[in-house]
Amino acid sequence: MKILFTHQNAFGQYLHLARHLASVPSNEVVFITQRPDVEMPGVRMVRYKPRRPVTPQIHHYLADIEAAILNGQEVARVALELKQSGFVPDLMLGHNGWGEIWYLKDVFPNSLLLGYMEFFYRFRGADIGFARGEAEMFDTALRIRTKNLGNLLGLDAIDWGHSPTQWQRSLYPATVQPVISVVHEGINTSHVMPDPLAQLTLSNGNVTVSAGDEIVTYVARNLEPHRGFETFMRSLPKILSQRPRAHVIIVGGDGVSYGRQLPDGQSYKQRMLDEVGPALDMSRVHFLGHVPYSTFVKVLQVSRAHVYLTFPFVLSWSMLEAMSAGCLVIGSRTPPVEEVISHNANGLLADFFAPDEIAQHVIDALSDRRQHDEIRNAARATVINKYDLQRVCLPAQIGLLEHLLR
Numbered sequence: 001m002k003i004l005f006t007h008q009n010a011f012g013q014y015l016h017l018a019r020h021l022a023s024v025p026s027n028e029v030v031f032i033t034q035r036p037d038v039e040m041p042g043v044r045m046v047r048y049k050p051r052r053p054v055t056p057q058i059h060h061y062l063a064d065i066e067a068a069i070l071n072g073q074e075v076a077r078v079a080l081e082l083k084q085s086g087f088v089p090d091l092m093l094g095h096n097g098w099g100e101i102w103y104l105k106d107v108f109p110n111s112l113l114l115g116y117m118e119f120f121y122r123f124r125g126a127d128i129g130f131a132r133g134e135a136e137m138f139d140t141a142l143r144i145r146t147k148n149l150g151n152l153l154g155l156d157a158i159d160w161g162h163s164p165t166q167w168q169r170s171l172y173p174a175t176v177q178p179v180i181s182v183v184h185e186g187i188n189t190s191h192v193m194p195d196p197l198a199q200l201t202l203s204n205g206n207v208t209v210s211a212g213d214e215i216v217t218y219v220a221r222n223l224e225p226h227r228g229f230e231t232f233m234r235s236l237p238k239i240l241s242q243r244p245r246a247h248v249i250i251v252g253g254d255g256v257s258y259g260r261q262l263p264d265g266q267s268y269k270q271r272m273l274d275e276v277g278p279a280l281d282m283s284r285v286h287f288l289g290h291v292p293y294s295t296f297v298k299v300l301q302v303s304r305a306h307v308y309l310t311f312p313f314v315l316s317w318s319m320l321e322a323m324s325a326g327c328l329v330i331g332s333r334t335p336p337v338e339e340v341i342s343h344n345a346n347g348l349l350a351d352f353f354a355p356d357e358i359a360q361h362v363i364d365a366l367s368d369r370r371q372h373d374e375i376r377n378a379a380r381a382t383v384i385n386k387y388d389l390q391r392v393c394l395p396a397q398i399g400l401l402e403h404l405l406r
Helices: 012-022 063-084 138-147 149-157 166-170 229-242 268-279 293-302 317-324 355-367 373-387 389-405
Strands: 002-006 028-033 043-047 091-095 112-116 160-163 180-182 199-201 208-210 215-222 247-253 285-289 305-308 329-332 348-350
Touching: 002 012, 002 063, 012 028, 012 091, 012 389, 028 063, 063 138, 063 149, 091 389, 112 149, 112 389, 138 149, 160 389, 166 180, 199 293, 215 229, 215 293, 215 317, 229 247, 229 268, 229 355, 247 293, 293 317, 305 317, 305 355, 317 329, 317 373, 329 355, 348 355, 373 389
Parallel strands: 002 028, 002 091, 028 043, 091 112, 112 160, 160 180, 215 247, 215 305, 247 285, 305 329, 329 348
Antiparallel strands: 199 208
C-alpha cells in the first residue's frame, strides 16, 4: 500500500502511526513536511516551504487563511511531482489546521483522504471569551467565523475525519460530525509509567529531587494564559508558605502558542514573576524551559502533585502522560479535562480561576503522601484502558484506515 502523510511539523500526531505503517515491508510511505531535521526508517521525507510570506497589510481576518493557502499550494506542487514520478497513494492523511490537505484531492482525486480535524473555532462555548474580564467585541465573532474557512475547506476535501476527543469533535457542526471519528493518538503507557526510584537533578545541579518528595509540577509547551499559567503562579505563594519543603518544577517555553501575544520582548513568565515573585522563595521554584522527552518523563515520575489547567481548548498529551505516570492531577473544571477526569475518582478538579482552591488541593497532596494513592492508580488505569497506544489507540487508528479502504 502507498501512504502519503502531510504535517508541517512532522511527525505531529502521526508519529506512532507512521512508524507502524513504515514497518510493513509492502508499504511505501511518504511524508511531506516543512521540518528539515526529522527522519524515520522506512519513510521518505519530502520538504517544502511556502514561496512567499503573507501579504503585508492583508485584512486581519485573512492572514491565517492566506498562510494556509500558501502551504496548500506548495504541498499540491510537491504532490504533483510525486504523481509525475509514479507515486499515487492509496491513502492520504494530514492535519487540516495549516491548509496542507486542502488541495490534495485535486492532485489525487481517487486517493482516500483522512483529515485530522482538531478544533472548530467558536465565538461562544470554547476558548474565546473564557478569560474573565475579556471584553466581548462584535468584531471577534466575525473574525472567528471567517477563521473557520479553513475548517470548511478541509471538510469539503476529506473523505473522512477524526478528532482526538469527543469534546473536540462536538465543536464541529452537527451536520458533519457523523463523518468524524474519535480516535486518540495514544499514550505509550509502558514507557510513561510510575517509577518509585525516579530522581531528577535540576538544572543548577544543586538540587536533586526524588519520587516521594514534596514536588509540584506544571507542564505546557509555552507558559501562557490558555494553559492556566497565571492561575498556577498565583497559587504558589500559599503552597510554598504552607509547605516549606516543597519544590516546584515548571516546564515550558517563554513564547505564546495560543491566544494573545504580548508586546515584543515580554513574556507571561516575567509578568507573573513581577506579580508574585516577591512572595516566593525562588530557590524552590525551578523553571526548566523546554526539556528532552526523557527529562519530561522524569519530571512526571517525581511529581507528588501535577497541575494541569486549560481553557476549553485542545487537550494536551501531557495531562494523559501525567496520569499514565501515576501523577495526582489537579485539573481545571473545563470540558476537555472533564471528559477524562472525574473529581475524587481519577484526579482532582478545581475552578480554572481559583488559585486558592488549586493551592489547597496541592497542599493536601503534599501533606499526606499516601492519601491519594487510589486516585493515582485510577488515573493510570484510565489511560491504560482508554488511551493506551498499543492496546487501544493504534489498533483503533489501523481499524479506521482499514474501514475506509474497504
